Amino acid sequence: MKSLKLKNYLPYLIFFGLAAIAFFQVSFYLHPGKYDLIDCFYPWRFYIGECLQNGQLPYWNPYQDLGSPVHADPSSGAWYPMVWLIGYFNGYTIYSIGFELWFHVFLAGVGFYTLAKTLKLNQSFALLAGIVYMLSGIFIGNAQHLPYIISACWLPYVLNFYFRLAEEKSHVHSLKAAFFLFLMITGGYPAFTIILFYLLLIFFFIYFKKTYQTQSTRALIEFLSRHVLFLVYTIMLSLVMFVAIYQVSPYLSRLGDFSLEQALYSPFSPQSFVSFILPLVSTTHTDFFNSDLSMRNGYFGLFILLFFIIGLFSKKPIQLKVLFYFGLFSLTVAVGEYLPVREFLFKYVPMMNVFRFPSVFRLFFIIAGILTGVYYLQESFNRKVWTKKTLSIGAMIMSGFFLILFIIARSKGQLSLLSFIKNNLFIASEESTYWQNVAFQSIIQLLFLGIFLFVLWKFNDRKKILAAIILLTITDLVIATQLNAPYTIYYDKVTAKEATENVSKYAKGFPKLKDISIEEAGHLPLIGSPFWQNMNTFQKQISAEGYNSFSFTSYEFLESEYSQLFTAMKKNKLLLLSDSILPESKLKVYKKDSLFTQNQIFLNEIDYDYLIQRAFEATKQDTAFVKEYDAARFEISTSLGSRRLLTLHQKYYKGWKATVNGKKARIFKSNLNFMTIMVPRGKNVVLFEYRNPVLKGAFYISASCFVFAIFVFIFVWLKQIFKKA
Secondary structure (H helix, E strand, O other), X not given: OHHHHHHHHHHXXXXXXXXXXXXXXXXXXXXXXXXXXXXXXXXXXXXXXXXXXXXXXXXXXXXXXXXXXXHXXXXXXXXXXXXXXXXXXXXXXXXXXXXXXXXXXXXXXXXXXXXXXXXXXXXXXXXHHHHHHXXXXXXXXXXXXXXXXXXXXXXXXXXXHHHHHHHOOOHHHHHHHHHHHHHHHHHOOHHHHHHHHHHHHHHHHHHXXXXXXXXXXXXXXXXXXXXXXXXXXHHHXXXXXXXXXXXXXXXXXXXXXXXXXXXXXXXXXXXXXXXXXXXXXXXOOOHHHOOOHHHOOOOOOHHHHHHHHHOOOOXXXXXXXXXXXXXXXXXXXXXXXXXXXXXXXXXXXXXXXXXXXXXHHHHHHHHHHHHHXXXXXXXXXXXXXXXXXXXXXXXXXXXXXXXXXXXXXXXXXXXXXXXXXXXXXXXXXXXXXXXXXXXXXXXXXXXXXXXXXXXXXXXXXXXXXXXXXXXXXXXXXXXXXXXXXXXXXXXXXXXXXXXXXXXXXXXXXXXXXXXOOHHHHOOOOOOOOOOOOOOHHHHOOOOOOOOOOOOEHHHHHHHHHOHHHHHHHOOOOOEEEEOEEEEHHHHHHHHHHOOOOOOEEEEOHHHHHHHOOOOOXXXXXXXXXXXXXXXXXXXXXXXXXXXXXXXXXXXXXXXXXXXXXXXXXOOEEEOOOXXXXXXXXXEEEEEEXXXXXXXXXXXXXXXXXXXXXXXXXXXXXXXXXXXXX
């Protein structure tokens, strides 16, 4: 009985240990994560954690791009349960963001393992599939993009429970599918959810047709009811996210004038196909790939690729067949501009025109490749009369291919492989060449194939051969991960301790702001390695700077079309007392003649006509300063000799309300972006507050549905335990 329990839990222990070992530089807190993980997702999550620890919902981030509704940014994780758990109970550090990365890798292995079992792979083969998936190119290449990792983590769970809700008469599977889709929506990158929607739509029609043709009307109604529950509960769980996105959509450039050129940016180019066999080559610093470093890795193991190629035309069950063809189609989309498929989707398929990076589609090919390869291997092992001839011939052909690659690399000039191994391995080298990487990894792959052929020729016991394949695959993927890791996973020249110390010296919460200009706030001393973007979140100073694709159209327009006004505006502090107003119709004239000054406020024609009739007068004694602020509030004290216009350099956004001495004040949008109000003479208390009752109501609905789902899952789990007992 004990051995049976250990056998059941062993795969989960393997996934956990493998995630920790393969990502050991991050999981053992030796080095910090890299690029966007540190420059985007860490500061955003750090800020969200501070909001939660101060008893506030993460509504507004005042520090970056002169204010941003962090709650509406799908990549921020503002409504993702794991972000709330870490943020509230621990707060975000270099260590916790690293934990979030590798823990999702572990969960991805578990999810793919359960999906593979649902697709009729037995435990050993499902284990192999999970191992390959969690260390595939999407997790290694895109390690810096935490929402990519989160999406790839939960996607197998959604597919797994969707298949079960479609085939089994249990509404619990509908709740589970909805729950994991909610995790994808709130934590992941939207592109994956959009693509998954179309995949699920295909499966729905297939299952609907099968149920309609082969089962009773009652069975069809039950089938539809499970889908309705899945859809409705997904909406209810994700309601807070949907409301936030709906509210912010009119403000965003991404959902507005989004061009085909942007949608085609950074594909999984045909040149990147080399990563299917030689993942290290994809790290070469060259324009040859025509794609970002993070978007080039499609590796899913040397042996699984071999089994995938051999099993291309083998018979497959319906679910796997759909995944296979959807994966092939996704690969044609992933190449971006090299084929017209991505352009067609952009122009004619709903929601395919709101995200960049065609390379995201490669995940669905990786899924198809792994399942096809492992399924073929299982079918080969299950045959009564089993021959190793096909696998041996395939391995020998692949060995010959790598030998030819090595010879070609050698013909390109002196490789200096000993120097390469000594000086360029396991570091983010900018000196290693394309052909050095080709030659070195070709040697490694030849060694693996040689061992594989030896195992095939030496042993006849299928269990021993399968164990050898699993061990070889683990070794292959761990080595590939470690070779690529300094380029795409962690900074090798900075320790996690150093990075933590560079952040920990700054105040927590919402401390008093420095009395400096917006421009000065954007040029504060650097925090230190490895940080170089979005540092104001740690420095607690409001800046016009920001590194984020989640950008308001009006703000981008101000920066690009009226850069002179933008520059003049940044000479002000957070608060501006002004008596100089102009209509927006004058913007082009002032741009042409370079007439912008920091005191000017441009308003739309209606607001200008209203305010020009009021008298404003500046006196030297006029003052305005921020007393307190947080994620939804600015309290300002003013002392004025005459009526003035007060501008808070935070973006004008639906939900902001203003009061002066407790009385409601009208907010005017100034300089295309910011909030301006009239303030009377004398001493005043001005309050800007962000209120969003619709969003708060949606949050309570989502939170209640989340808690209910957890209770249902616990109840079902306990019921199963007592039933077995």
